[in-house]
Amino acid sequence: MNNFNFCVPTDIRFGKDQIECLPEELAKYGKKVLLVYGGGSIKKTGLYDKVYTLLKDFEIFELSGIEPNPKLSSVEAGTEICKKEGIDVILAVGGGSCIDASKHIACSAYYDGKPWDLVMDRSKVKKALPIAVVLTICATGSEMNSGAVISNEETHEKLEINSPLLYPAVSICDPTYLYTLPAKQTAAGTADIISHVFEQYFQPNDGAFITDRLSEGVLKTCFEYGPVAMKEPENYEARSNLMWASTVGLNHLLTVGKGGAWSVHPIEHELSAFYDITHGEGLAILTPAWMRYVLCDDTVDRFAMYAKNVWNITETDKYKAANAGIDATEEFFKKMGLPTKLSQVGIPSEKFEEMAKEAVRTSGVSNRSYYPLQVEDIVKIFEMCNE
Numbered sequence: 590m591n592n593f594n595f596c597v598p599t600d601i602r603f604g605k606d607q608i609e610c611l612p613e614e615l616a617k618y619g620k621k622v623l624l625v626y627g628g629g630s631i632k633k634t635g636l637y638d639k640v641y642t643l644l645k646d647f648e649i650f651e652l653s654g655i656e657p658n659p660k661l662s663s664v665e666a667g668t669e670i671c672k673k674e675g676i677d678v679i680l681a682v683g684g685g686s687c688i689d690a691s692k693h694i695a696c697s698a699y700y701d702g703k704p705w706d707l708v709m710d711r712s713k714v715k716k717a718l719p720i721a722v723v724l725t726i727c728a729t730g731s732e733m734n735s736g737a738v739i740s741n742e743e744t745h746e747k748l749e750i751n752s753p754l755l756y757p758a759v760s761i762c763d764p765t766y767l768y769t770l771p772a773k774q775t776a777a778g779t780a781d782i783i784s785h786v787f788e789q790y791f792q793p794n795d796g797a798f799i800t801d802r803l804s805e806g807v808l809k810t811c812f813e814y815g816p817v818a819m820k821e822p823e824n825y826e827a828r829s830n831l832m833w834a835s836t837v838g839l840n841h842l843l844t845v846g847k848g849g850a851w852s853v854h855p856i857e858h859e860l861s862a863f864y865d866i867t868h869g870e871g872l873a874i875l876t877p878a879w880m881r882y883v884l885c886d887d888t889v890d891r892f893a894m895y896a897k898n899v900w901n902i903t904e905t906d907k908y909k910a911a912n913a914g915i916d917a918t919e920e921f922f923k924k925m926g927l928p929t930k931l932s933q934v935g936i937p938s939e940k941f942e943e944m945a946k947e948a949v950r951t952s953g954v955s956n957r958s959y960y961p962l963q964v965e966d967i968v969k970i971f972e973m974c975n976e
């Protein structure tokens with residue numbers, strides 16, 4: 590097992606009615622709150638009113654309309670409010686998009702230049718406002734990690750900013766807030782959790798046995814409860830297991846003792862940067878194709894292990910077992926109603942090469958990933974998703 594540091598300072602408040610702690614938690618930082626939310630789901634669900642009732646003694650400023658795949662222009666608008674009003678704490682009520690925008694705003698508030706500079710050069714992140722989260726969709730793990738993914742609409746870049754200063758101080762995770770999620774978002778969120786685990790699981794492993802077993806547990810949770818949540822949106826057991834799976838899936842726990850750059854995410858980020866598609870849907874399309882493309886003598890043992898431990902596949906021929914595990918994964922995505930082809934999300938082939946080049950330029954996929962992929966490999970994977 591490799592050496593590692595594990596320090597995740599976010600205070601998780603999990604379960605029904607945990608939102609009641611919000612006034613006490615926010616008061617630790619001051620009275621001026623920037624409330625960051627999306628396109629209005631929180632108004633329909635009543636969460637918006639609940640927040641205002643709880644925070645009646647606070648001064649609330651609003652940044653609404655955060656887009657799925659949050660845009661730099663929203664971050665710039667939020668940064669301006671923080672600087673002008675002297676905001677004490679940011680409250681993100683929503684999913685990965687609101688949390689990510691809040692993280693970028695939190696550090697831009699203390700930076701004199703343009704917010705995008707901080708994405709280009711993380712060493713410029715020196716200080717950040719505290720962030721509190723009320724989570725309404727489980728997918729990204731952003732509620733307990735230090736990353737944020739922001740889209741620059743002018744350059745078509747979708748890139749990550751990451752700093753230990755960007756962990757939320759407190760995240761309220763109440764599974765009942767997931768009851769109103771549309772099926773498409775439940776499915777896409779589940780695919781995202783699964784993909785996060787895959788990115789960490791399909792890596793060389795120098796004896797981090799425990800990390801692999803924890804990962805398999807999170808995968809089994811998604812495969813077990815994803816379909817239940819689709820069929821019964823108000824099933825608390827399903828929603829709560831998926832909610833915790835999303836947090837554990839990307840709070841560094843599943844990467845400790847291992848390492849390596851990710852593969853499918855950098856490729857998907859190009860799809861959502863160029864075509865603004867739903868992140869989890871892009872991952873569901875790409876993942877089975879990526880698995881089939883990288884299956885070889887160097888990787889087959891790990892894919893066969895996945896098939897055996899997660900899908901209970903008893904086949905003894907390792908290639909047959911590996912392929913059966915990949916088939917099961919693809920079937921699962923189909924069963925969840927997720928798209929399987931790029932054409933289903935309106936992506937033509939004309940930018941395959943440009944997106945592949947960007948994925949290679951902006952990530953470690955070509956040299957530090959489990960199975961290094963060059964531009965021509967990524968184009969072939971795109972083509973497999975088009976057949």
Ligand code: NZQ
Pocket residue numbers: 626627628629630631634655656657658659683684685686687689725726727728729730731734736737738766767768769770771774778781839854861868
């Ligand atoms: O905008 P509103 O009206 O709130 O509607 C949202 C949005 O349309 C809706 N929604 C959320 N909670 C709801 C709800 N609708 C009804 N009831 C509820 N309870 O769902 C839609 C999607 O929300 P969004 O926040 O975009 O979803 P998600 O959490 O999947 O975040 C996606 C973004 O996070 C990035 C993705 O690339 C994408 O930009 N990621 C962030 C990561 C991180 N910070 O660690 C890692 C991930 O790999 C990912 O890249």
Ligand code: ZN
Pocket residue numbers: 729781784785854868
């Ligand atoms: Zn993701």
